[in-house]
Amino acid sequence: MKNLLVLFMLFSAVLSAQENYTVSGIIKEAKNGETAFGASVFLKGTSIGSISNEYGFFSITAPKGTYTLIVSYMGFENMRQEITLDQNQKVNFEMHEESTQLDEVVVVAEESERVSLKKPEMSVSKLNIKTVKQMPVVFGEVDVVKSLQMLPGVTKNGEGSSGFHVRGGAVDQNLVLLDEAIIYNTSHMLGFFSVFNADAIKDIKLYKGGIPARFGGRTSSVLDVRQKDGNSKNFALTGGIGLISSRLAVEGPVFNDKGSFLVAGRSSYINVFLAAADEKNRVGFYDLNLKTNYKLNDKNKLYLSGYFGRDSFKFGKSFSSSYGNASGNLRWNHIFNDRLFSNLSLIYSKYDYDLEITTEEFDWVSSINNYNVKYDLKYYANDKFKLDFGVSGIYYDFDPGQVRPTSETSAINPLSLDRKKAFESGLYVNAEHKLTDKLTVQYGLRYSAFSRLGGQSMTDYANNQPVVYNSLLGIYERGTAIGETAYDKGESIKNFGNIEPRASLAYQLNESSSVKAGYSRSAQYIHLLSNTTSVTPLDVWTTSGKFIKPQLSDQYAIGYFRNFNDKKYSLEVEGYYKTTDNRIDYIDGSDLIGTNNIETEILNGEARAYGLELLLRKNEGRFTGWISYTLSKAEQRTLGGNAGGPGINNGDWYNSAFDRTHDFSITGAYELNDKWTFSSNMVFQTGRPVTYPNGQYQYEGQSIASFAARNSDRLPAYHRLDISATYKPNRKPGNRWKGEWVFGIYNAYGRKNAASISFTQNEDLGINEATRTSIFGMMPAITYNFKF
Secondary structure, eight states, X not given: OHHHHHHHHHHHHHHOOSOEEEEEEEEEETTTOOXXXXXXXXXXXXXXXXXXXXXXXXXXXXXXXXXXXXXXXXXXXXXXXXXXXXXXXXXXXXXXXXXXXXXXXXXXXXXXXXXXXXXXXXXXEEEEHHHHHHSOOGGGOOOHHHHHTTSTTEEESSTTOOXXXXXXXXXXXXXXXXXXXXXXXXXXXXXXXXXXXXXXXXXXXXXXXXOOTTOOSOSSEEEEEEXXXXXXXXXXXXXEEOSSEEEEEEEEEETTTTEEEEEEEEEEOHHHHHHHTTOOOEEXXXXXXXXXXXXXXXXXXXXXXXXXXXXXXXXXXXXXXXXXXXXEEEEEEEEOSSSEEEEEEEEEEEEXXXXXETTTTEEEEEEEEEEEEEEEEEEEEETTEEEEEEEEEEEEEEEEEEEEESXXXXXXXXXXXXXXXXXXXXEEEEEEEEOSSSEEEEEEEEEEEEEEEOSSEEEEXXXXXXEEEETTTTEEEEOOEEEEEEOOTTOEEEEEEEEEEEEEEEEEEETTEXXXXXXXXXXXXXXXXXXXXXXXXXXXXXXXOSSOOOEEEEEEEEEEEEEETTTTEEEEEEEEEEEEEEEEEEOTTOOOSSOSOGGGGEEEEEEEEEEEEEEEXXXXXXXXEEEEEEEEEEEEEXXXXXXXXXXXXXXXXXXXXXXXXXXXXXXXXXXXXXXXXEEEEEEEEOOOEEOOEEEEEEETTEEEEEEOSTTOEEOOOEEEEEEEEEEOOOOOTTOOOEEEEEEEEESTTOOXXXXXXXXXXXXXXXXXXXXXXXXXXXXXXXXXEEEO
């Protein structure tokens, strides 16, 4: 790594023959000391500029001379400083919020959310937490994931679900990070809330394509969520009281003003109402966000963050369940010099789930543990060339499941499935290169490697086929086991390696418009095994290995971007085409729970998705918001391959469970005055693909249903309207306590959207009938939010 660094420095010296100097520093918000992510820093009268990174660091290199340095951060007053570049220097900035007169209310979208014409960043959706808090949601609980579902290319699993699909991808193809730690299940209460507490979140960024080379391990998207650092200026409280849950965040300075802390928690209390109603069922959740930092000196800073969340359910005396995420991250920021910034992260993440079947007297437990080390560096060579490079390694420990009898009279025998251990590593380099004033390119390369490690025996099959086709019965069934091969602990069962090129470009047509194009290849080595369309606590994760190949995805995208009317309006239009090889598909009648031999239940297939996305924003004025539309197609195909037979659905392409032909939404907020703000969402989506019965036959006196081709039918179209109003009472000047009331109605016209449709035979009439299951009707909510 040291030799590589020296090479990069020599390369940057060759790029610049002039006598250049560098100005660098940290940008913060003056009010609370939070670092400013995405602040624009440039030299007036030149095209030389930079954007502050996740930790507020910026670096600009320019020829010797005197300049006016301008720092711009939306919602804050611009800062100007005269500098003479005759030597390298460090300049820090603290940004002050803009002051607005009450009779001139002008709402401005965050700069980070606006379209960047020059930056070669493709297929990226950004939301500031202030925008998220304006949007009406179910139960009045601010929700990061549901807000993302209002953007093009992002769809929901179903009513009330916090899982999401990106450009036709599955849930497991999304890499979800909270302060760099992997989150495996993003939902509370089986999807009614997400795990992200808005009071603890600073920045949200979703990469739908054109994923930077520093990210790996997933083929569809990366959701990068960053927690607040904590107020380093003053002690502060933030919170809210809702109908079924409340939250509180505490932050302030520590270590003699050399650091800060944040503690944020949420908890539901719906069980209080269930008990009062003499209801035997129980449901609840809690989560806790922690973060602190300490400034060692001007070049070194430590961060420690954590997340802990848990859900619990109890349905009468039949069964109970619980699941949760836990993570921790210790980070060390180091500034080598005014051009080189580094971050070393030690990360732990865990997801576990538990199911107790009281009537059968047994308990099922399972978990995923991973340990991650990352070292990322960013080198600001000059105003035309910036370089990212680094290494990472993740050790996985999967416990697929253990069955434990809960009493001595239980008829269930103890069972422990084989633990699965693996190691994934990555090495990447990525460059952002400004070739001309109009053309900027970003190109990078990632090499990923994966080893499925031993410690158990693996079943051997006749002809090496875990699944075979029975031509007499016309079905796929388990292959013939002929023995086992034992692998020692630490021994590699199977190794994989993949080169993942990434490239994108931006060509500025004029001052207000540009075109962009991008290509990316991604590899994914772990897989979620699920027959459902959304994440559930008992979904099984598994690794690539002897019989399961890693998923490989290639995505191509092209887009047109334009700002209108002095950036008050912006337009983004993108088209994409994505293919995925080795996508797991399930044979009919597959059994995924409680088996060591998952390979006997699946076939390797392929997937493709393509579409057109449109996003029109209004960024300024009393009324702000956007219109989003996606026209898309997502399909799968699974041939029989070496297993023989026709494959799934006769080997034809069929709609994936995540296909939505049309996805249209409108989001708007209107600030009437300094007291009242109104907001609304409107959503329309094509119904989710499903498989319906198309006939029946009699067998030994029973009616047996036959089914149409897989996913050849659809649920009815989904649509709803949400509205909310926020009221801020009068406050005395200088009063630190700030409160507001939020009134909302989810699904304002009471649309009974179908979560599923089941078909049964009426026992009295003997006729077949369909039953629609809906989760939500009209849902009013009221929440009181406060700051101190």
